[in-house]
Amino acid sequence: xxxxxxxxxxxxxxxxxxxxxxxxxxxxxxxxxxxxxxxxxxxxxxxxxxxxxxxxxxxxxxxxxxxxxxxxxxxxxxxxxxxxxxxxxxxxxxxxxxxxxxxxxxxxxxxxxxxxxxxxxxxxxxxxxxxxxxxxxxxxxxxxxxxxxxxxxxxxxxxxxxxxxxxxxxxxxxxxxxxxxxxxxxxxxxxxxxxxxxxxxxxxxxxxxxxxxxxxxxxxxxxxxxxxxxxxxxxxxxxxxxxxxx
Amino acid sequence: xxxxxxxxxxxxxxxxxxxxxxxxxxxxxxxxxxxxxxxxxxxxxxxxxxxxxxxxxxxxxxxxxxxxxxxxxxxxxxxxxxxxxxxxxxxxxxxxxxxxxxxxxxxxxxxxxxxxxxxxxxxxxxxxxxxxxxxxxxxxxxxxxxxxxxxxxxxxxxxxxxxxxxxxxxxxxxxxxxxxxxxxxxxxxxxxxxxxxxxxxxxxxxxxxxxxxxxxxxxxxxxxxxxxxxxxxxxxxxxxxxxxxxxxxxxxxxxxxxxxxxxxxxxxxxxxxxxxxxxxxxxxxxxxxxxxxxxxxxxxxxxxxxxxxxxxxxxxxxxxxxxxx
Numbered sequence: 001x002x003x004x005x006x007x008x009x010x011x012x013x014x015x016x017x018x019x020x021x022x023x024x025x026x027x028x029x030x031x032x033x034x035x036x037x038x039x040x041x042x043x044x045x046x047x048x049x050x051x052x053x054x055x056x057x058x059x060x061x062x063x064x065x066x067x068x069x070x071x072x073x074x075x076x077x078x079x080x081x082x083x084x085x086x087x088x089x090x091x092x093x094x095x096x097x098x099x100x101x102x103x104x105x106x107x108x109x110x111x112x113x114x115x116x117x118x119x120x121x122x123x124x125x126x127x128x129x130x131x132x133x134x135x136x137x138x139x140x141x142x143x144x145x146x147x148x149x150x151x152x153x154x155x156x157x158x159x160x161x162x163x164x165x166x167x168x169x170x171x172x173x174x175x176x177x178x179x180x181x182x183x184x185x186x187x188x189x190x191x192x193x194x195x196x197x198x199x200x201x202x203x204x205x206x207x208x209x210x211x212x213x214x215x216x217x218x219x220x221x222x223x224x225x226x227x228x229x230x231x232x233x234x235x236x237x238x239x240x241x242x243x244x245x246x
Numbered sequence: 247x248x249x250x251x252x253x254x255x256x257x258x259x260x261x262x263x264x265x266x267x268x269x270x271x272x273x274x275x276x277x278x279x280x281x282x283x284x285x286x287x288x289x290x291x292x293x294x295x296x297x298x299x300x301x302x303x304x305x306x307x308x309x310x311x312x313x314x315x316x317x318x319x320x321x322x323x324x325x326x327x328x329x330x331x332x333x334x335x336x337x338x339x340x341x342x343x344x345x346x347x348x349x350x351x352x353x354x355x356x357x358x359x360x361x362x363x364x365x366x367x368x369x370x371x372x373x374x375x376x377x378x379x380x381x382x383x384x385x386x387x388x389x390x391x392x393x394x395x396x397x398x399x400x401x402x403x404x405x406x407x408x409x410x411x412x413x414x415x416x417x418x419x420x421x422x423x424x425x426x427x428x429x430x431x432x433x434x435x436x437x438x439x440x441x442x443x444x445x446x447x448x449x450x451x452x453x454x455x456x457x458x459x460x461x462x463x464x465x466x467x468x469x470x471x472x473x474x475x476x477x478x479x480x481x482x483x484x485x486x487x488x489x490x491x492x493x494x495x496x497x498x499x500x501x502x503x504x505x506x507x508x509x510x511x512x513x514x515x516x517x518x519x520x521x522x523x524x525x526x527x528x529x530x531x532x533x534x535x536x537x538x539x540x541x542x543x544x545x546x547x548x549x550x551x552x553x554x555x556x557x558x559x560x561x562x563x564x565x566x567x568x569x570x571x
Contacts, residue, residue, distance in 0.1 A: 003368060003371050004368065007360075010360075011358070011360060014359050015359060075358060076358075079355040079356065080351070080354045080355020081355050081356060081358075083323070083351055083354050083355070084351065084354040084355060084408070084411065086321075086323060087323075087342055087347070087349040087351060087354070087412075088342070088369055088411070089342065089343050089345045089372045089373065089415070090372060091343070245353075
């Protein structure tokens with residue numbers, strides 16, 4: 001299946017809009033938010049802000065990459081390509097499996113670029129092992145958003161799916177405290193933030209970076225993962241990959 | 247058409263010595279008791295169809311006749327309500343996976359953000375012995391399109407690329423669901439020339455169409471489908487003579503005695519003053535009419551539409567298979 005995998009990677013990699021929103025924008029935001037928020041705290045806390053912002057932006061870029069790569073399934077359905085694949089010697093399960101792997105792989109460039117910006121532009125200092133653990137944890141956790149994207153991509157038609165990429169990414173980032181930390185939220189909205197998988201995803205990163213791993217983010221993400229996987233199976237059962245759009 | 251037919255695994259219709267193994271008892275397509283129900287709508291009703299290797303068969307029918315449901319079920323795109331389907335002796339999905347079947351679907355399509363050549367290369371790699379690329383490009387008529395972005399293709403070009411994908415594995419069985427629907431007249435002609443050549447190379451070709459002309463020009467067997475049933479099955483000529491009749495219409499306020507006995511007339515109908523004769527020989531019917539009447543006001547002669555023919559056939563399903571043997 002490596003030929004189909006490379007084929008899909010090339011297609012997504014060619015999409016400039018995708019590259020902008022998943023790599024360039026999170027990288028720019030990392031610098032921008034650090035300057036804004038860091039300018040309002042005491043000088044001794046600036047590096048804490050830089051670290052936290054970098055982790056939030058790694059999460060933001062990864063979520064966008066995972067959703068953007070997988071919700072595209074809706075486009076392949078509406079073009080008839082998924083149906084075409086079904087009458088070619090390609091195992092039906094491989095099509096979906098490839099899209100899941102593509103989603104997970106495309107998270108890595110976002111994570112890596114934002115980490116590099118954090119390290120070299122904002123001078124975030126972590127031990128080599130902690131850097132690896134941070135990227136590894138966020139890569140692993142991104143599977144939750146790959147699952148969400150696959151479910152949404154299977155459920156929606158092309159037009160709605162295009163809108164969903166932007167809306168979901170924005171809602172998860174804004175309400176999950178990725179753009180502005182939850183500490184700045186009014187009391188009423190903190191509960192809402194804690195209901196977002198994006199909050200727990202970033203929290204996983206903060207725990208790993210601080211060297212204080214805890215069970216809560218892992219459990220919360222696992223719950224969301226199960227919910228999204230079940231949703232994917234339910235939608236795929238009702239509306240197989242090769243079903244005609246509309 | 248360039249050469250290269252020798253690269254295509256196939257079965258010739260007239261078995262030469264040593265090719266006897268190419269005339270297996272296994273039909274290319276075998277459908278038994280196929281029933282497809284969408285909610286309360288019966289799309290295909292207990293349909294039986296068997297197609298031998300090397301045959302070129304048109305499924306002819308109006309929109310909604312059940313052609314696509316039959317072909318999609320045959321390709322394993324959905325599980326029919328009832329019935330048994332074998333392609334090349336296997337379950338549909340297994341036959342597709344083995345590379346024995348190529349298909350052009352009505353709702354098939356190409357992936358965005360790719361070039362034609364990339365898609366073709368991807369598909370060819372899925373087969374153990376793909377059709378040599380130069381000959382494939384020439385056969386499908388996509389010369390000069392390999393570097394073209396898929397999103398920039400015209401409707402006709404897109405159909406030809408989809409044909410190339412269907413042919414990529416040089417499959418013995420080709421299933422085409424209204425393949426020329428997005429093509430202009432020239433495109434259609436070129437397409438059917440290609441199909442005749444493929445049939446000549448021994449491919450089994452099954453296609454759905456609602457154009458009697460297409461069925462007549464390409465198929466050596468025409469299966470007329472209506473209301474999900476086989477209404478007629480026979481050689482193109484036999485079916486055409488049955489459904490290719492003409493209607494003669496005129497106003498006739500007076501008595502209509504004897505109209506049914508005119509030469510060629512198979513049916514007398516019409517509303518009010520209007521008489522509508524269905525005839526297999528319009529000229530003889532007209533000659534007799536003009537000889538027996540002074541005036542034929544509002545006279546019209548036209549080819550019977552397929553819909554009329556189907557109505558006619560629905561009343562009396564016919565096995566014309568004797569005519570094709």
